[in-house]
Amino acid sequence: MSPVDLIVLLIVALLFFFAARYSWRHRNHSCGGDCSACPYHQNCDKKEKK
Amino acid sequence: MILGLAGNQNCGKTTLFNQLTGSNQHVGNFPGVTVARKDGQIRGHKDVTVVDLPGIYSLSPYSNEEIVTRDFLLNNNPDAIINIVDATNIERNLYLSMQLIELDIPMVIALNMMDEVRANGGTIKIKEFQKQLGVPVIPISASKNEGVEELIDTVLEVAEAKRAPRRQDFCSGAVHRTIHSIAHMVEDHAQRIKVPPRFAATKLVEGDEPMRKALRLSENEIDMVMHDVTEMERELGTDREAALADMRYSFIESLCASTVVKMGESREHRRSVAIDRVLTGKYLAIPIFLLIMMLIFWLTFGVIGTALSDLLSLGITAVTDAADAGLTAYGINPIVKSLVIDGVFAGVGSVLQFLPIIVVLFFFLSILEDSGYMARVAFVMDKLLRRIGLSGRSFVPMLIGFGCSVPAIMSTRTLSSERDRKMTILLTPFMSCSAKLPIYAVFTAAFFPKHAALVMILLYVMGILMGVGSGLLMRGTVFHGNPVPFVMELPNYRMPSAKSVLLLIWDKARDFLVRAFTVIFVATIIIWFLQTFDTRFNPVSSGSDSMLAMIGRWIAPIFAPLGFGDWMSSTALITGFTAKEAVISTLAVLTGTDVSNLPQALSTLFTPLTAFTFLTFTLLYTPCIAAVNAVRQEMGSVRSAVGVVFYQCGVAWIAAFLVYQAGRLVAG
Numbered sequence: 001m002s003p004v005d006l007i008v009l010l011i012v013a014l015l016f017f018f019a020a021r022y023s024w025r026h027r028n029h030s031c032g033g034d035c036s037a038c039p040y041h042q043n044c045d046k047k048e049k050k
Numbered sequence: 051m052i053l054g055l056a057g058n059q060n061c062g063k064t065t066l067f068n069q070l071t072g073s074n075q076h077v078g079n080f081p082g083v084t085v086a087r088k089d090g091q092i093r094g095h096k097d098v099t100v101v102d103l104p105g106i107y108s109l110s111p112y113s114n115e116e117i118v119t120r121d122f123l124l125n126n127n128p129d130a131i132i133n134i135v136d137a138t139n140i141e142r143n144l145y146l147s148m149q150l151i152e153l154d155i156p157m158v159i160a161l162n163m164m165d166e167v168r169a170n171g172g173t174i175k176i177k178e179f180q181k182q183l184g185v186p187v188i189p190i191s192a193s194k195n196e197g198v199e200e201l202i203d204t205v206l207e208v209a210e211a212k213r214a215p216r217r218q219d220f221c222s223g224a225v226h227r228t229i230h231s232i233a234h235m236v237e238d239h240a241q242r243i244k245v246p247p248r249f250a251a252t253k254l255v256e257g258d259e260p261m262r263k264a265l266r267l268s269e270n271e272i273d274m275v276m277h278d279v280t281e282m283e284r285e286l287g288t289d290r291e292a293a294l295a296d297m298r299y300s301f302i303e304s305l306c307a308s309t310v311v312k313m314g315e316s317r318e319h320r321r322s323v324a325i326d327r328v329l330t331g332k333y334l335a336i337p338i339f340l341l342i343m344m345l346i347f348w349l350t351f352g353v354i355g356t357a358l359s360d361l362l363s364l365g366i367t368a369v370t371d372a373a374d375a376g377l378t379a380y381g382i383n384p385i386v387k388s389l390v391i392d393g394v395f396a397g398v399g400s401v402l403q404f405l406p407i408i409v410v411l412f413f414f415l416s417i418l419e420d421s422g423y424m425a426r427v428a429f430v431m432d433k434l435l436r437r438i439g440l441s442g443r444s445f446v447p448m449l450i451g452f453g454c455s456v457p458a459i460m461s462t463r464t465l466s467s468e469r470d471r472k473m474t475i476l477l478t479p480f481m482s483c484s485a486k487l488p489i490y491a492v493f494t495a496a497f498f499p500k501h502a503a504l505v506m507i508l509l510y511v512m513g514i515l516m517g518v519g520s521g522l523l524m525r526g527t528v529f530h531g532n533p534v535p536f537v538m539e540l541p542n543y544r545m546p547s548a549k550s551v552l553l554l555i556w557d558k559a560r561d562f563l564v565r566a567f568t569v570i571f572v573a574t575i576i577i578w579f580l581q582t583f584d585t586r587f588n589p590v591s592s593g594s595d596s597m598l599a600m601i602g603r604w605i606a607p608i609f610a611p612l613g614f615g616d617w618m619s620s621t622a623l624i625t626g627f628t629a630k631e632a633v634i635s636t637l638a639v640l641t642g643t644d645v646s647n648l649p650q651a652l653s654t655l656f657t658p659l660t661a662f663t664f665l666t667f668t669l670l671y672t673p674c675i676a677a678v679n680a681v682r683q684e685m686g687s688v689r690s691a692v693g694v695v696f697y698q699c700g701v702a703w704i705a706a707f708l709v710y711q712a713g714r715l716v717a718g
Contacts (some may be wrong), residue, residue, distance in 0.1 A: 001386075012390065019572050026568075
């Protein structure tokens with residue numbers, strides 16, 4: 001593998017890491033839909049305080 | 051400093067909140083948009099937090115909204131309350147104001163929509179009005195940002211001076227005596243739980259059970275309270291709740307008689323009544339709704355959305371080709387190049403091209419919502435939903451479900467009946483969420499290009515019918531009983547606000563993009579990896595030797611009776627559990643095609659019949675993992691969430707099987 005191959009791999013790996021971390025942290029979030037019409041808009045990943 | 055923003059539903063609280071804080075919370079033209087509190091800092095006053103509370107009509111703890119608002123006001127010790135009152139409907143709004151005054155918290159009344167009152171020949175004698183109520187009153191127009199600065203100055207002054215309402219006693223006769231007597235009796239208990247004695251007494255007179263429990267009255271004290279209340283009821287010849295309502299409305303009537311010059315019927319209201327005669331008419335309402343929806347689908351999938359999507363697809367293909375050429379020129383390792391081109395670009399690009407369709411569809415839907423039409427549809431649907439044991443109120447979560455199941459499931463918190471709430475949660479995932487749109491769009495383009503809009507409508511209707519069927523089944527088995535009555539105030543029709551529509555579209559586009567570059571990106575790379583290597587991590591020459599093919603072949607027999615028993619489509623369905631768009635990105639990676647050639651590549655895997663069967667299964671099978679998690683949270687049990695997954699997969703399999711077999715019979 002050449003240095004360019006490694007650099008490309010490293011970039012994809014980093015992007016993968018950040019995307020996976022973001023997805024995990026926002027795992028309770030909506031799936032790209034009607035969030036703005038939701039009463040819990042921008043709050044839906046916060047658990048309701050009992 | 052903390053300020054609470056309280057008022058009736060649809061009186062402009064969120065609009066005022068946005069003006070006060072400079073935020074862009076969604077303002078809906080139907081009641082009940084806010085069901086949880088939202089906090090924000092007042093512009094120019096970083097130390098002052100304003101809390102937007104859900105719209106309520108009283109402080110009785112009957113609905114979730116009332117409980118949230120009451121708990122905040124009693125437990126969070128706000129420094130002041132901004133009570134926003136709709137001046138065009140002042141009598142009903144003041145009913146809540148009188149209860150807020152009893153809380154003995156510094157308070158300012160913001161008389162909203164004063165511009166509309168004045169424009170229709172009405173007025174309010176503000177000085178006399180505030181003198182009689184005993185709290186400062188500021189006329190404002192939240193939508194035009196008029197009077198908001200004066201409101202901020204006044205509320206800060208009142209809060210800093212801790213100036214409580216000057217007057218709390220608005221009654222006389224039997225009600226006055228009863229409240230007075232009970233207030234003295236429970237004073238110690240009320241002070242212990244930090245609730246004003248008069249408020250506690252009023253609530254006890256109303257028969258407020260949570261207040262009685264919180265005060266921890268002795269048996270003797272409860273008997274004395276009951277004795278006083280019974281005496282009052284006997285003297286007035288009416289029940290306790292009616293007595294208090296009568297007391298409050300008597301005061302409001304005399305207040306308005308002396309201070310309010312009634313406005314004539316507004317032009318907006320006259321126009322709304324005229325439009326409603328047609329749009330919500332007994333026979334025309336549902337056909338018109340269906341026609342509007344068909345028009346939206348036709349414009350989205352047949353005209354505007356598809357054209358824009360094709361344009362974007364060309365752009366993505368050009369970028370992919372340029373990246374491919376660049377990597378080839380650098381002599382990049384073939385595996386690394388495959389990761390970038392066949393994995394990342396093919397997977398993410400295949401989903402990304404549907405951004406215009408999402409934006410166009412929700413552009414039309416947000417116009418319907420902002421104009422006030424969707425609130426009417428909820429009413430029109432009430433009669434139909436009642437037949438499956440739900441009320442019209444359930445329509446709002448279902449409508450949100452066409453966007454995304456997660457917020458739809460969460461918005462069921464607005465339903466006061468636990469039975470209605472659970473039923474709605476279980477039916478909502480049957481609605482076609484926007485994440486399924488890319489799947490529909492690719493398959494209709496590949497197999498039904500001339501009837502794309504028709505197939506889309508068929509899929510949406512099929513989802514609704516499955517929801518209806520499940521509702522009837524649940525009504526007859528698990529959820530007996532009747533839905534609660536549906537009461538909702540209909541807002542006037544209005545021109546949709548460009549800002550509101552644009553914000554909504556931006557939210558959708560942003561959510562979709564984030565999704566494409568996170569979950570879909572991750573899923574794509576995992577799929578590429580599993581498809582490129584075998585179990586010993588050696589690169590494979592053919593995808594059919596890969597790890598993914600091995601996994602897919604285990605599952606494929608389940609789908610064989612449905613006509614698509616190959617490992618590729620089975621694998622795509624599995625990845626759809628993470629996010630529905632992943633079905634398309636997976637198919638793109640597995641067929642090794644770019645965005646523009648995906649429809650052609652699919653024709654090697656499916657026939658028109660198996661494609662429609664596949665669409666049927668995708669429409670109905672398990673919600674994505676985020677939606678399943680939302681079900682778990684809202685139902686409070688893992689068993690329910692797992693039950694939803696199995697139930698929907700079962701329903702999807704049976705429905706797809708019937709579609710496939712029926713199709714085969716018809717085709718001969």
